Amino acid sequence: AVRMWSPLAHGIAAGFLFMAGQKLFGAREGFWAALAYLTLPGIVVSAGIASTDALLLMWVAGVIWAWAELRAGGGWRWVVLLAVALGLGLMSKYAIVFIGAGLVLVAAMDARTRAAVSAARVGVIAGIVGLIVLPNVVWNLRHDFATASHTVANANLQAELLNPLEGAEFALSQLGVMGPVLFVLLVLSVVKGWREPETRALAVFALVPLLVILAQAFLSRANANWAASAYVPGTLLVVGVWAR
Numbered sequence: 259a260v261r262m263w264s265p266l267a268h269g270i271a272a273g274f275l276f277m278a279g280q281k282l283f284g285a286r287e288g289f290w291a292a293l294a295y296l297t298l299p300g301i302v303v304s305a306g307i308a309s310t311d312a313l314l315l316m317w318v319a320g321v322i323w324a325w326a327e328l329r330a331g332g333g334w335r336w337v338v339l340l341a342v343a344l345g346l347g348l349m350s351k352y353a354i355v356f357i358g359a360g361l362v363l364v365a366a367m368d369a370r371t372r373a374a375v376s377a378a379r380v381g382v383i384a385g386i387v388g389l390i391v392l393p394n395v396v397w398n399l400r401h402d403f404a405t406a407s408h409t410v411a412n413a414n415l416q417a418e419l420l421n422p423l424e425g426a427e428f429a430l431s432q433l434g435v436m437g438p439v440l441f442v443l444l445v446l447s448v449v450k451g452w453r454e455p456e457t458r459a460l461a462v463f464a465l466v467p468l469l470v471i472l473a474q475a476f477l478s479r480a481n482a483n484w485a486a487s488a489y490v491p492g493t494l495l496v497v498g499v500w501a502r
Contacts, residue, residue: 265305267312272296274319275494281326282456283498291497298489300435300482310351311486317347318490321357322463325364328374329459334382341383345390352409353487356467360491363466364459371459425476432468435482436489444492447499457498463491 272292279288295301304311320343327336347354365371375383398405433441448465451457471485 260308261306264308264312267316268296268301268305271312271316271319271490274316274323275490278319278323278326279494279497281323281330282460282494283502287494287497287501290501291494294440294497295490295493298435298440298493299437300486300489304483304486309483311483313350314347314353315486315490317343317350317354318357318487321347321354321361322491322494325361325371329368329370331374334379337379337382338386341386342390344383345387348387348391349394352405353467353484356470356487357463357491360463360466363462367462368455368459370455420476421478422476424479425472428472428475428480428482431482432485435486436492440493440496443496443500447495451495451499457495460491460495460498464488464495468492 272295275295276288276292279291281288301315304315321340324332324336324340324343328340344354344358347357361371365375394405435441436444444464447457448461451461465488467485467488471480474480474484
């Protein structure tokens with residue numbers, strides 16, 4: 259019963275990804291992005307176990323969809339969807355902060371994104387996210403920041419730093435998470451897609467978690483799934499670049 263939610267969450271994520279792809283590129287690209295996402299090796303494994311990753315990736319896809327709609331001139335309902343997805347994503351797993359950081363970078367680089375996020379909209383997003391995560395903050399205050407300290411302990415930055423073998427192992431493990439063909443295409447897509455604003459933005463969304471966790475792996479250690487949030491925008495990036 260607990261595991262049942264994993265394939266459902268990934269199915270919803272694929273639906274969000276289809277809508278985002280349709281808005282950014284077209285229905286054909288949206289369809290192939292959704293199908294590619296559902297058949298990623300890491301997603302197939304995740305769909306069979308109970309893990310926070312399934313809920314995290316569902317909300318990452320929701321953020322990407324809301325961003326695509328806002329970038330195309332969408333109204334306040336997409337602001338609310340973006341905020342709710344960020345808030346519930348943060349309640350699912352702290353790794354959603356990579357996508358939040360990606361949004362900031364994309365807004366700095368992309369004029370259409372910057373135009374879509376006025377000061378008022380940013381304030382509403384911050385308020386909704388704050389309300390959603392407030393229970394978690396209160397619980398942590400009452401329990402010595404247990405989840406925050408657990409995250410810091412996982413990073414293991416108090417140990418001996420600089421572990422190139424761990425970094426190399428993490429990099430190779432990503433071939434298994436996304437699949438060797440799509441991962442190689444993802445790397446090539448970052449270069450090939452950098453000229454177009456839509457694909458450049460998706461590249462930024464994907465690069466933030468990948469580069470941060472790669473650095474973490476070289477410093478200490480990292481599990482293969484810690485950069486999983488990269489593969490929602492990453493899959494859409496590969497399809498957006500190569501399907502056309």
